[in-house]
Every structure is written in structure tokens, then in C-alpha cells.
Amino acid sequence: MSATPSPQQPADFWEARYRDSGRVWSGRPNALLVREASELTPGTALDLGCGEGADAVWLASRGWRVTGVDISATALARAAAHAADAGVGDRVSWERHELGDSFPQGVYDLVSTHYLQSPVRLEQDKVLRQAAEAVADGGTLLIVLHAGWPSWQSEPPFEAEFPTLDGVLSRLGLPAPGWTVETSERVRRPSVSPDGVEGHREDNVWRIRRTGA
Template sequence: MPATPPTTDPARFWEDRYRDSDRIWSGNPNPLLVREVETLTPGTALELGCGEGADAVWLAGRGWRVTGVDISATALERAGAHAAAAGVAARTEWQRHELGVTFPEGTYDLVSAQFLQSPVALDQGRVLRLAAEAVAPGGTLLLVLHGGWPSWQGEHDHPFEAVFPTLDGVLEQLALPESWQVVTREAVERPAPSPTGEPGTRVDLVWRLHRTA
């Protein structure tokens, strides 16, 4: 994501973005989340940057007890409404946190961060390390991040520089002990049409990490 001046307030930025439209996201779970989690035994889950709740609702519908976290109160309100409409409100909880400043308490069988990338200030490295610490023994950390711009969009299209992760770079940043196993470490190319409908692709990076003890 493009960097913006550090004076931009993250909470205000995201709240304004959600209030600008009735819905930002599709309402469908992220396909890589579905692929990586559908064979896991349901337990407790923490969804970081849950947005309007599609991933959390999908997890709850499969028996997980989910805590969804986002910086935007508007996003969390929509997530709660989505859960209620799907009949899984009893298996969901919503917490507002500016990740990097505050973080949910407790440990979870699954901690998921899908595209936790922001055009405003976010200490991503610290958040991902806290995410790993929140995984209970025997649990799973699932990370999915954009690996670059879509094929139809270049870095020179933006007024600010962007730094995208690498498969090895994130693992080095996490610095996990030997009690962790790498289950998935993969770059996935997917269709990504432009806003005007022209065809394109984008590469997403996925890590599924298992904490053995």
C-alpha cells in the first residue's frame, strides 16, 4: 500500500473511508483463508483487521468462536449486522483496536490477518509479532499480504513509495522459535481486473504457520 504522511490519523482515515460508502468489501470470505482453514478443527479465532466481517462470519458459520478486531467503529457495526443476519452472532465478538497501539488479550487456536496493509501509519512488524504471540500451543497463524501492485497499476501511479513484503522477509521479521512449523509459504497469482474492467493479475503472499508448543 502507498505510504502517506505520518500526520494522517489512522482512526480518522479508516472511519472516513467506511462512512464514504454503504459497503466497501464484497461480503465474501477471502479465498486463501477458506483454502487454508477449511480443514482445521474449529476452536477460538482472532481476526485482525476484520473490516465488515466477511471472514469472521465465515469462520463462525463453521463452528469457530471468533473475535473480530478493527480500527473503525463503522466497520465493526456492519460486521455485527452481518453476523446477526447470518445467524452466528452468538459465536462472534467485536473489539475496536488501533493495532500497534492496543491489541486484544488472550490466546487463540487461530489468528488470521488478511491483507493487514495500510496507506496510513501501521507498525506492521510489531502487529504480526503480537499476532504470533497470541497463538495458543497447537494453534495456527495465517497471514495473507499483497506482494505488489496489480499488473495494470505501477508504483509510479502513486505519489508515495510503497514497500511490499517478501516470503522470506516476513519470516525473518517474525523470528519464530523452533516450536513453529511452516505449513504454507507461497506466492499466489490471481485475477485482479481494474476498476474499469480491464483484465489483470495480482500476486498475494500466504503463510500458514503451526505452533507445536
């Protein structure tokens, strides 16, 4: 989803989103992370746009050493508390970055980003390319993005362009000899509106392994 640019600064927008409400997300890991990463051998992981930390905590509970990154200090504080409560606080480190302007250092066995989409400014292509560069040889890049508005969304709240399976692969520009696409799929899942209207939403998922060839 590429949104019409907003004059509001991204850091201000997301900090207000978390600061001005209680817990925003469910506290459960994203289902497509569980599906795609359950069989991977634990190593080091980078969770970009980690929010309140559910994915990072799930990875840490399975033996990964995780770096969780988000733009919101409030979200990161909640994530750290979640990790401590889950008994994995020593396996996760947290870094605040405004992705597109700064990016964590190092390479990782898994770089995962779910729903790196925003109604305010976000250099999505740049960040996804940086994510690919941060994957170690033999490691995995996992990207999940919304493919459209939920079925119950009769009137979109803002103008947006949603990425396609082939479009993201094309924009990443990963060399065929050095990368293998293991998953490139559109997935439909149940989705319930804030008012309780049942429907569905479609997501695109890419799991790409760096072969080092």
C-alpha cells in the same frame, strides 16, 4: 506493503473510508482463508483487521468462536449486522483496536490477518509479532499480504514497500523448535480494476503452526 507515513491519523483515515461510502468489500471470505483454514478443527479464532466481517462470519459459520478486530467503528457495526443476518451473531464478538497501540487479550487456536497493509501509519512488524504471541499451543498463525501492485496499476498511488516471503519470516523471528511453517507461497489471482480492466495480483501467504515444543 510498508507505505510512506502520512500525517493523517490512522483511525480518522479508516473511519472516513467506511463512513463515507457504502459497503467497501464483497461480503465474501478471502479465498486464501478458505483454502488454508477449511481443514482446521474449529476452536477460537482472532481476525485482525476484520473490516466488514466476511472472514469472521465464514469462520463462525464453520463452528469457530471468533473475535473480530478493526480500527473503524463503522466497519465493526457493518460486521455485526452481517453476522446477525447470517445467523452467527452469537458466535462472534467485535472489538475496536488501533493495532500497534492496543491489542486484544487472550490466546486463540487461529490468528488470521489478511492484508494488514495501509497507506497511513501502521506498525506492521509489531502487530504481526503480537499476532504470533496470541497463538495457542497447537494453534495456527495465518498471514496474507499483497506482494505487489495489481498488473493494471500503471502508476502506484503512493510509495510502498511490499513484504517478501523470507522477509516476513525473518522479521517474525519465530523459533524453529516451537513453530512449523506449513505454507509459505506466492499466489497469483485474477484482479479487475475499478474501471473494469482485467489483470492479476500476487499475494504472499504464510500458515505457521505453533507446536509448543
